[in-house]
Amino acid sequence: MKVALLGVGGCGTRLVDQFVRTEHRTGRSVTNGNVLAFHTESQPLSQTTALSTDQHILLGDTHPAVLRRDTNSPATDSPNSSHDPQLQSETSTTTSKQGASSNSRTREYDINEYGVGGDPDVGAQVAKAERPEIRRALDKIDETEVAATMIVAGLGGGTGAGVGSVLLEELTDIYETEVYTLGVLPADTESDQRALTAARGLRTLVPRAASTLLVDNDSWSRDRDAVADCYQSINQMTVDRLLSVFGAGEANTTFESELRIDPADISRTLAVGGVTTVGRATVEIDSNAHGLLARILRLLGRSQPSGSTPVDASKIKTLISRAVQSKLTLPCEITSADRVLLILSGPPDTISRKGFETGRYLLEEETQTVEVLAGDEPIQNTTELTATVVLANVTSVPQIDELQRRAVPTEDAVTTTSGPSTTTEQTATTDEMNTQTVEPSADADSTSAEFDFTNAETASETTDSTEQ
Amino acid sequence: MKLATIGVGNAGSKLIDQMIEFEFETGRNLCRHALVINTARTDLAKPQQLDEDRRVLIGDTHQKARGHGVGGDAKIGAEVAQTDIDEIRRVFDDVEIHEVDAVLVAAGLGGGTGSGAAPVVIDELQKMYDEPVYGLGVLPGTYEGGRPALNAARSLQSFVNKVDNFIAFDNDAWRSRGQTIEQGYEEMNEELATRIVTLLAAGEVDESEVGENAMDSSDIMRTLDTGGVSSIGYASTDVTPAKEGLLANFKEVDDSQSESTDAAKIKGLVRRATNSRLTVPCDVSSADRALIVFAGPPDVISRKGVESAREWLEQEADTVDVLAGDDPRPDSSTLAAVVLLSNVTDTPRINEIQDQAVDAQNKIQEQDAVREEEIQSLITDDDNDLDPIV
Numbered sequence: 001m002k003v004a005l006l007g008v009g010g011c012g013t014r015l016v017d018q019f020v021r022t023e024h025r026t027g028r029s030v031t032n033g034n035v036l037a038f039h040t041e042s043q044p045l046s047q048t049t050a051l052s053t054d055q056h057i058l059l060g061d062t063h064p065a066v067l068r069r070d071t072n073s074p075a076t077d078s079p080n081s082s083h084d085p086q087l088q089s090e091t092s093t094t095t096s097k098q099g100a101s102s103n104s105r106t107r108e109y110d111i112n113e114y115g116v117g118g119d120p121d122v123g124a125q126v127a128k129a130e131r132p133e134i135r136r137a138l139d140k141i142d143e144t145e146v147a148a149t150m151i152v153a154g155l156g157g158g159t160g161a162g163v164g165s166v167l168l169e170e171l172t173d174i175y176e177t178e179v180y181t182l183g184v185l186p187a188d189t190e191s192d193q194r195a196l197t198a199a200r201g202l203r204t205l206v207p208r209a210a211s212t213l214l215v216d217n218d219s220w221s222r223d224r225d226a227v228a229d230c231y232q233s234i235n236q237m238t239v240d241r242l243l244s245v246f247g248a249g250e251a252n253t254t255f256e257s258e259l260r261i262d263p264a265d266i267s268r269t270l271a272v273g274g275v276t277t278v279g280r281a282t283v284e285i286d287s288n289a290h291g292l293l294a295r296i297l298r299l300l301g302r303s304q305p306s307g308s309t310p311v312d313a314s315k316i317k318t319l320i321s322r323a324v325q326s327k328l329t330l331p332c333e334i335t336s337a338d339r340v341l342l343i344l345s346g347p348p349d350t351i352s353r354k355g356f357e358t359g360r361y362l363l364e365e366e367t368q369t370v371e372v373l374a375g376d377e378p379i380q381n382t383t384e385l386t387a388t389v390v391l392a393n394v395t396s397v398p399q400i401d402e403l404q405r406r407a408v409p410t411e412d413a414v415t416t417t418s419g420p421s422t423t424t425e426q427t428a429t430t431d432e433m434n435t436q437t438v439e440p441s442a443d444a445d446s447t448s449a450e451f452d453f454t455n456a457e458t459a460s461e462t463t464d465s466t467e468q
Numbered sequence: 469m470k471l472a473t474i475g476v477g478n479a480g481s482k483l484i485d486q487m488i489e490f491e492f493e494t495g496r497n498l499c500r501h502a503l504v505i506n507t508a509r510t511d512l513a514k515p516q517q518l519d520e521d522r523r524v525l526i527g528d529t530h531q532k533a534r535g536h537g538v539g540g541d542a543k544i545g546a547e548v549a550q551t552d553i554d555e556i557r558r559v560f561d562d563v564e565i566h567e568v569d570a571v572l573v574a575a576g577l578g579g580g581t582g583s584g585a586a587p588v589v590i591d592e593l594q595k596m597y598d599e600p601v602y603g604l605g606v607l608p609g610t611y612e613g614g615r616p617a618l619n620a621a622r623s624l625q626s627f628v629n630k631v632d633n634f635i636a637f638d639n640d641a642w643r644s645r646g647q648t649i650e651q652g653y654e655e656m657n658e659e660l661a662t663r664i665v666t667l668l669a670a671g672e673v674d675e676s677e678v679g680e681n682a683m684d685s686s687d688i689m690r691t692l693d694t695g696g697v698s699s700i701g702y703a704s705t706d707v708t709p710a711k712e713g714l715l716a717n718f719k720e721v722d723d724s725q726s727e728s729t730d731a732a733k734i735k736g737l738v739r740r741a742t743n744s745r746l747t748v749p750c751d752v753s754s755a756d757r758a759l760i761v762f763a764g765p766p767d768v769i770s771r772k773g774v775e776s777a778r779e780w781l782e783q784e785a786d787t788v789d790v791l792a793g794d795d796p797r798p799d800s801s802t803l804a805a806v807v808l809l810s811n812v813t814d815t816p817r818i819n820e821i822q823d824q825a826v827d828a829q830n831k832i833q834e835q836d837a838v839r840e841e842e843i844q845s846l847i848t849d850d851d852n853d854l855d856p857i858v
């Protein structure tokens with residue numbers, strides 16, 4: 001399925017960049033270059049390696065609350081340099097702390113001042129104010145070339161959730177095709193403000209998106225103190241799974257698939273809306289039995305229907321079972337799934353009919369839904385068999401409950417301590433927001449600065465997505 | 469018989485393709501016209517025996533299909549066929565319907581395109597032509613799960629109501645150990661093509677050569693005239709070409725003894741065909757009418773054998789309506805017997821699919837009923853305190 005990807009915020013930018021890089025490396029083609037990255041801060045955009053500058057859309061130049069990292073070089077960061085840098089810093093800090101109530105000061109490390117400073121309401125204002133600019137950028141996407149569009153964003157981010165929400169509104173208005181969201185949920189160690197933003201983001205995005213695929217940073221970060229250190233591996237896991245799903249049926253192969261995954265299979269699975277999660281498992285196959293020899297025998301017409309040796313039926317069933325029991329992008333109660341999609345990819349002559357069928361049936365039993373679509377994807381030159389399972393509209397998700405539990409007191413604190421100027425009623429006028437002055441501090445823990453793009457390429461090879 | 473054939477959806481198209489390949493390999497001439505219809509551009513490229521202009525993409529302007537398939541949604545399959553019916557009719561304009569005896573529409577009933585679109589196409593054909601329209605439908609296996617069973621149960625109803633006869637093929641009956649998915653479908657399609665073509669291609673031999681024992685197209689059509697669901701059995705045996713082989717010599721030596729062994733062989737063959745895997749398992753005695761085609765060198769088809777085989781089948785099928793005849797193929801090195809059991813009413817697999825479908829339908833309705841509410845409650849905190857962003 002061809003999909004246009006629109007990264008929003010630091011997280012979204014990194015994810016789409018990684019996606020395109022992985023497309024190049026694996027030869028899979030999902031986006032056809034239909035990729036954009038929107039941000040209110042320039043640095044994460046400039047750190048991308050697979051996107052060209054005309055795919056970078058820097059927003060917020062006209063918004064007084066948006067703080068630029070390097071105000072001395074407006075030419076690179078901001079084509080519109082006429083406004084007062086001092087004003088920017090003052091206002092941004094004011095609003096950025098809206099969610100960071102006094103009881104969570106210690107967790108503020110994960111938000112820096114730049115861009116919208118973590119404030120989704122400012123993010124939304126920026127995007128609304130710059131709709132023309134956003135529309136112009138969207139002209140670079142060829143809607144006729146893709147079957148769907150996906151907004152990719154960290155839902156705890158001010159830009160991700162704020163700009164993402166407005167962008168989704170815009171896209172669902174102008175596009176006939178489906179618009180999905182891929183959202184990253186903040187970890188438990190991230191600030192309450194992140195939790196609040198994400199919980200509000202879900203309320204905004206889920207009802208409007210055709211489906212919202214979620215990745216839970218908490219379940220996927222190993223070191224509980226430094227989620228940012230895990231971005232690279234989480235992003236690779238995310239990209240690998242997205243490619244397994246949307247790349248199915250897009251590979252150029254001379255082998256015909258008997259039960260090909262059509263774009264309609266994917267969109268029908270996701271059509272129920274709600275929240276979607278993805279599992280995956282891989283198994284090495286014995287390359288001798290299935291490789292050259294088997295192929296030569298087939299060419300010679302020697303392999304009897306029962307003579308060639310597909311991977312054991314039970315091995316395939318186990319693989320499918322492992323995929324649905326694996327650590328999902330967002331852990332959930334799997335029986336709450338509404339629809340399920342199974343993609344089995346590997347060398348075409350290895351997929352046992354019986355294993356495939358019993359595995360699919362097992363999914364029906366384990367997820368307790370009869371809406372299970374399944375397909376195979378023949379891939380040449382691989383010694384791996386991969387099962388990817390999409391669970392659409394899962395409704396029992398502990399991590400979402402947890403985010404809401406943290407968000408409610410945070411929002412209460414915000415509304416009681418900071419008054420009306422900090423909430424959704426905020427307007428974009430300078431006067432109203434210029435109420436407090438806090439020194440902007442260059443945040444050394446800035447997540448984007450820490451992220452090492454050059455390592456991502458090599459490290460990605462070792463990322464294993466078949467935990468458990 | 470001469471047929472116009474239409475494959476709808478992935479399975480249906482592959483079946484028509486396989487039928488053409490088989491008739492080509494065996495020097496038969498059954499499918500005078502062939503057409504495949506699909507909602508997925510990629511699946512439409514699969515058949516190898518059809519020209520480009522014999523492939524019809526439907527639903528490419530439909531918002532949910534757009535040339536990408538229908539995702540197993542038979543409702544959309546039916547919808548797009550309805551919308552694009554003019555296009556389908558236009559391709560059918562080329563068909564000189566008077567040159568064929570009947571139309572055959574093939575589809576897999578577990579998917580969305582075949583199960584949804586084929587009944588719409590059949591409706592149209594029945595309106596356009598007086599010729600009978602037969603259905604050839606693949607029933608999904610148990611392990612394909614609830615949704616395919618539901619699609620199949622619904623589609624089967626439409627098919628049987630609309631066609632003059634529905635020939636069923638049960639994917640479950642044709643599993644064998646150690647198959648890959650690819651081999652599985654390939655084998656099944658070959659088996660099915662062999663049966664259907666051997667049966668329906670009978671009656672097409674040169675009039676001058678036809679003996680009184682030759683099967684006629686009208687015999688086959690009469691047998692299919694019952695409506696309902698039919699099943700096909702098949703068995704074959706190697707025979708040495710008559711002119712040079714052992715049999716010819718043997719015959720000269722002792723004609724009468726050879727005659728009786730041949731007769732026993734013929735009856736054994738029919739018995740094997742009937743008791744072997746039928747395209748859809750059924751209680752043979754529930755058949756309304758039956759017919760046997762013997763395809764092979766005429767001189768190995770013993771008249772006595774044919775008659776005793778026919779009588780045996782009369783007993784088995786518990787009907788007096790049993791026809792038997794030859795499809796003389798002088799150069800063939802095999803003798804095949806195809807048994808058509810028309811309007812069989814006791815088919816356990818169809819009952820199973822219907823049960824599976826009812827369960828599936830209930831589950832789907834339950835899910836539909838709570839969907840929006842569950843999504844709302846997932847994204848809303850307990851006291852509904854959180855505001856959306858926009």
Ligand SMILES: Nc1nc2c(ncn2[C@@H]2O[C@H](COP(=O)(O)OP(=O)(O)OP(=O)(O)O)[C@@H](O)[C@H]2O)c(=O)[nH]1
Binds near residue numbers: 015157158160
């Ligand atoms: N998995 C993953 N999560 C990320 C990544 N970058 C940020 N996040 C998460 O996304 C949320 C913050 O989103 P960002 O995209 O950094 O923020 P933003 O939208 O750019 O805007 P600000 O909130 O102003 O920084 C936090 O929950 C982070 O943990 C990433 O590369 N990978």
Ligand SMILES: Nc1nc2c(ncn2[C@@H]2O[C@H](COP(=O)(O)OP(=O)(O)O)[C@@H](O)[C@H]2O)c(=O)[nH]1
Binds near residue numbers: 476577579657
């Ligand atoms: N016998 C047989 N069955 C098939 C084949 N391909 C698909 N099926 C079955 O057909 C059903 C799916 O229908 P399909 O034609 O693929 O979907 P459609 O294109 O949406 O109509 C399932 O029950 C499959 O098991 C095939 O080549 N042979």
Ligand SMILES: [Mg+2]
Binds near residue numbers: 367368
């Ligand atoms: Mg359920």
Ligand SMILES: [Mg+2]
Binds near residue numbers: 262478508511537579
């Ligand atoms: Mg299909």
